[in-house]
Amino acid sequence: MRSQILFAILIAANLQAQPPGPPQPPRPAKAAAPVDLTGYWVSVISEDWRWRMVTPMKGDFASIPVNQEARRVGATWDPSKDEAAGLQCKAYGAPAIMRAPGRVHITWQDDNTLKLETDEGAQTRVFNFAPPGSQGLIRLDGEPTWQGFSVANWERAPRGVEIPDPVPIFSVRQGGQGRSLEVFTTHLRPGYLRKNGVPYSAVATVNEYYDYHKERNGDEWFTVTTIVRDQQYLTGPWITSSDFKKEPDGSKWDPSPCKAR
Amino acid sequence: MKRTLLLIAATLAAVPLWAQVDFTGEWAPAYHEDGPERLPGPELGDYMGIPLSDAGRLRADSYDADRISVVTEYQCRPHSSDYGMRGLGNLRVTRDIDITTQNLVAFHTYMPAWGSVRTIWMDGRPHPPAYAEHTFQGFSTGVWEGNMLTISTTHLKANYLRRNGVASSDKRIVTEHWTRHGDFLTVIVVVEDPVMLTEPLVRSENWYLDPGQKIPPSFCEYAAEVPAPVGSVPHHLIGKNAFLTEVAEWYGLPAEATRGGAKTMYPEYRKTMPKPIKPAPEKCERFCVCTTLADCNLNDTVPSPGAAPAPRP
Numbered sequence: 001m002r003s004q005i006l007f008a009i010l011i012a013a014n015l016q017a018q019p020p021g022p023p024q025p026p027r028p029a030k031a032a033a034p035v036d037l038t039g040y041w042v043s044v045i046s047e048d049w050r051w052r053m054v055t056p057m058k059g060d061f062a063s064i065p066v067n068q069e070a071r072r073v074g075a076t077w078d079p080s081k082d083e084a085a086g087l088q089c090k091a092y093g094a095p096a097i098m099r100a101p102g103r104v105h106i107t108w109q110d111d112n113t114l115k116l117e118t119d120e121g122a123q124t125r126v127f128n129f130a131p132p133g134s135q136g137l138i139r140l141d142g143e144p145t146w147q148g149f150s151v152a153n154w155e156r157a158p159r160g161v162e163i164p165d166p167v168p169i170f171s172v173r174q175g176g177q178g179r180s181l182e183v184f185t186t187h188l189r190p191g192y193l194r195k196n197g198v199p200y201s202a203v204a205t206v207n208e209y210y211d212y213h214k215e216r217n218g219d220e221w222f223t224v225t226t227i228v229r230d231q232q233y234l235t236g237p238w239i240t241s242s243d244f245k246k247e248p249d250g251s252k253w254d255p256s257p258c259k260a261r
Numbered sequence: 262m263k264r265t266l267l268l269i270a271a272t273l274a275a276v277p278l279w280a281q282v283d284f285t286g287e288w289a290p291a292y293h294e295d296g297p298e299r300l301p302g303p304e305l306g307d308y309m310g311i312p313l314s315d316a317g318r319l320r321a322d323s324y325d326a327d328r329i330s331v332v333t334e335y336q337c338r339p340h341s342s343d344y345g346m347r348g349l350g351n352l353r354v355t356r357d358i359d360i361t362t363q364n365l366v367a368f369h370t371y372m373p374a375w376g377s378v379r380t381i382w383m384d385g386r387p388h389p390p391a392y393a394e395h396t397f398q399g400f401s402t403g404v405w406e407g408n409m410l411t412i413s414t415t416h417l418k419a420n421y422l423r424r425n426g427v428a429s430s431d432k433r434i435v436t437e438h439w440t441r442h443g444d445f446l447t448v449i450v451v452v453e454d455p456v457m458l459t460e461p462l463v464r465s466e467n468w469y470l471d472p473g474q475k476i477p478p479s480f481c482e483y484a485a486e487v488p489a490p491v492g493s494v495p496h497h498l499i500g501k502n503a504f505l506t507e508v509a510e511w512y513g514l515p516a517e518a519t520r521g522g523a524k525t526m527y528p529e530y531r532k533t534m535p536k537p538i539k540p541a542p543e544k545c546e547r548f549c550v551c552t553t554l555a556d557c558n559l560n561d562t563v564p565s566p567g568a569a570p571a572p573r574p
Contacts, residue, residue: 047295215451
């Protein structure tokens with residue numbers, strides 16, 4: 001997949017979050033990771049159970065800020081047509097896949113590429129970090145895909161605008177330490193936000209924030225906040241957050257193909 | 262020169278820890294998860310997604326929706342700080358800064374449901390002893406984990422896990438993780454309840470910054486809404502609640518799954534899940550477009566021409 005994508009690396013100052021003090025040499029994303037998201041994780045379905053664990057009824061748009069056109073398109077959902085067209089993966093694209101019940105396996109593909117695989121629908125997502133010393137990546141061509149093109153970075157500290165502090169004593173800032181993985185995905189092949197045919201279009205984009213948290217009983221989790229924007233079918237951003245618990249190994253990993261119904 | 266350096270050093274020493282994030286502001290909720298449950302309210306017998314214990318399920322089964330109409334003590338019962346995050350409510354966050362040290366002392370939250378005010382102490386004070394008073398908002402302390410605010414809440418009164426009778430006990434401990442990503446706030450709520458749950462209940466909710474939000478005043482008046490003998494508490498005895506399978510029938514779900522429990526919350530449950538007791542309707546019939554309270558009573562998949570558009574979130 002990577003070879004099919006031509007992308008540009010923007011050379012600029014490294015804007016990765018840095019603690020106060022002397023400037024540090026830029027490091028690859030893997031070495032700079034503030035949290036470890038690698039491993040096997042299971043989605044625990046404590047929210048939206050009847051929209052995730054079973055395929056919802058046609059015309060059920062509850063909780064998604066769809067416009068009238070999305071309702072019209074969603075009302076025509078016909079899974080048999082998707083099966084006949086070989087489009088069983090329409091509900092497994094990046095805007096929807098983290099909401100699907102299943103397990104994910106996260107590994108470093110290389111120093112600047114994080115890979116997220118799903119057993120549900122056997123999908124692979126690739127999160128591309130900008131190499132050290134660059135500001136970012138822009139995809140210039142390539143066919144839209146279910147998982148699109150994802151640019152990643154370790155989220156920077158909150159800051160209003162990028163103007164250097166004029167007085168040094170205020171350079172020690174609140175929120176100077178980011179620890180979330182931020183992912184922005186574009187170049188998506190049109191698909192479904194929900195398995196019952198709630199549509200998203202080719203202009204949809206996805207912002208994600210992966211937050212690691214460890215609980216009192218020792219369980220490790222990450223919660224991914226997913227913000228889908230789609231001017232064609234949504235009246236505003238669709239915001240969900242999905243919770244994954246870490247598993248000790250891959251013994252429950254159970255790949256299964258996409259299903260249209 | 263030396264005095265200037267000393268001044269700078271003293272100022273730096275007093276600067277708050279650099280892991281802090283400002284959560285203050287007016288936050289509007291996004292009901293983009295479980296909208297029908299959180300806006301108009303959950304269906305009776307819907308325990309899906311909750312790792313209920315047998316005791317928790319028994320307690321929920323006894324619930325009669327007339328209880329709130331008859332037992333006035335329940336009518337103005339606030340949402341606790343943990344349920345409040347999941348329930349219906351906008352959010353305001355303010356903070357106290359010590360004027361001398363410039364250190365953060367506390368965050369405060371206000372939610373319009375029964376005017377709930379809560380303090381999250383950030384000054385390192387300990388939790389009170391176990392015998393201290395329990396309240397609906399509990400006693401909360403917070404610590405920073407990078408850009409994440411982690412809050413521990415104890416001393417909570419019994420309340421709701423879902424407002425259809427699924428109760429929480431006063432023995433629960435709640436951990437929250439707040440993260441702010443630009444103008445979005447995500448709050449992860451972890452409820453450990455040794456009475457009502459068999460494993461921690463982890464849910465997460467989302468808000469978006471809305472500087473123009475004006476929260477209306479909150480008021481609640483008691484009123485007997487249904488005639489009933491004084492002192493009566495509407496309830497169902499064990500095995501006598503005839504309404505528990507309604508939700509499974511309306512949505513074409515296996516009855517077992519609607520009863521909740523930890524095993525039903527993992528993906529592999531789908532392999533052993535029983536068949537529905539009744540096939541699902543061909544198309545959605547209830548709360549089909551429920552994303553804001555204004556459109557939760559609309560069931561038309563495709564609105565008729567000229568219908569008022571739903572408000573933007």
